[in-house]
Amino acid sequence: MNSETGSDIAVQSGDAFADQSGQYLRILEALLFASDEPVARDTLIEKLPEESDVDDLLSQLAERYANRGVNLVQVGRGWAFRTAPDLAPHLTVYRTVKRRLSRAALETLSIIAYHQPITRAEVEEVRGVSLSRGTLDQLLEAGWVKPKGRRRAPGRPLTWVTTDEFLGHFGLQSLSDLPGVEELKAAGLLQSNPVALGSVQELPLAAPLDENAEYGDIELLAEEGMPNEDPQERS
Numbered sequence: 559m560n561s562e563t564g565s566d567i568a569v570q571s572g573d574a575f576a577d578q579s580g581q582y583l584r585i586l587e588a589l590l591f592a593s594d595e596p597v598a599r600d601t602l603i604e605k606l607p608e609e610s611d612v613d614d615l616l617s618q619l620a621e622r623y624a625n626r627g628v629n630l631v632q633v634g635r636g637w638a639f640r641t642a643p644d645l646a647p648h649l650t651v652y653r654t655v656k657r658r659l660s661r662a663a664l665e666t667l668s669i670i671a672y673h674q675p676i677t678r679a680e681v682e683e684v685r686g687v688s689l690s691r692g693t694l695d696q697l698l699e700a701g702w703v704k705p706k707g708r709r710r711a712p713g714r715p716l717t718w719v720t721t722d723e724f725l726g727h728f729g730l731q732s733l734s735d736l737p738g739v740e741e742l743k744a745a746g747l748l749q750s751n752p753v754a755l756g757s758v759q760e761l762p763l764a765a766p767l768d769e770n771a772e773y774g775d776i777e778l779l780a781e782e783g784m785p786n787e788d789p790q791e792r793s
Contacts (some may be wrong), residue, residue, distance in 0.1 A: 579615075579618075582606060582607065582610045583615055583618060583619055583622075584614050585605070585606060585607075586602065586606060586612075586616070586619055587619060588638055589602060589605055589606075590619075590630065590637060590638060591639060593638070595636070595638070596633040596634060596635075596636025596637055596638035597636050597637055597638065598635050598636045599612060599616075599635070599636070599637070601636075602616075602637070603754075608706075616637060617628070626642070627641065627642055627645060628640065628641055628642065629641075629643075656682050659696055659700075660683075660696065662689075662690070662693045663693050663696040663697055665685055666681055666685070666689060666693050666694070667697055667699065667702060667703065667720075667724075668718065669681050669684050669685065670697075670703055670718050670720055671720050671724070671733070671734065671736060672717065672740065674706070674719040674720060674733075675706040675707070675717035676715050676717060676718055676719075676793065677709060677715040677718070678715065678716070678718070679715060681718075694718075694789065698786070700723075700727075701721055701723040701724075702720060702721055702723055702724040702727065703718050703719065703720055703721065703724070704716060704718070704719060704720075705717070705719075706718060706719040706722050721735070726784075730785050747781055754784075
């Protein structure tokens with residue numbers, strides 16, 4: 559004789575439904591986690607068992623993750639897990655971005671470092687080619703060079719020097735720590751174009767500087783009348 563009552567059968571049926579719904583939620587959760595992109599509702603319908611209610615499952619799963627480190631959110635026509643917005647300040651990632659300077663920029667930086675303060679015309683004289691705006695842009699963006707002042711000479715040309723950021727990046731305490739020519743040759747840094755460190759004695763005697771005025775980078779470059787492209791940057 560079967561001793562189960564109607565209420566017992568109802569409880570068992572409810573447990574079975576809960577187990578089935580829980581399994582559907584697990585499938586949905588796995589589908590969303592496994593995707594690199596938001597998953598469209600139609601795709602979820604295709605992947606889940608036919609008897610499942612996708613909208614109800616999405617609602618349940620979103621509620622389950624509401625106060626977690628990641629939330630289930632609708633992104634356009636799809637659904638995806640995203641980190642909780644209030645945790646954004648804790649998730650900021652700082653990483654070092656490696657800058658790859660052009661050959662022209664490296665040569666220009668070397669000349670400025672060893673001959674500073676130096677004018678654009680003097681840099682061009684050492685390199686033997688014109689100095690483009692893009693070349694100085696790279697060095698300005700890196701924070702490794704800055705304007706120093708103007709020569710008290712015809713045309714009052716602007717001069718350039720290296721910065722403390724330049725020293726810090728290259729592990730130098732002062733400009734006196736710059737390696738000599740022989741050290742650079744030993745390191746293989748002068749094999750391609752040793753002219754970049756031309757002798758400072760080869761340059762005209764520098765006139766005094768006028769350091770009273772300050773300028774923005776864009777105005778500086780425009781005023782200098784620099785070409786947009788350096789011939790050596792194409793090589």
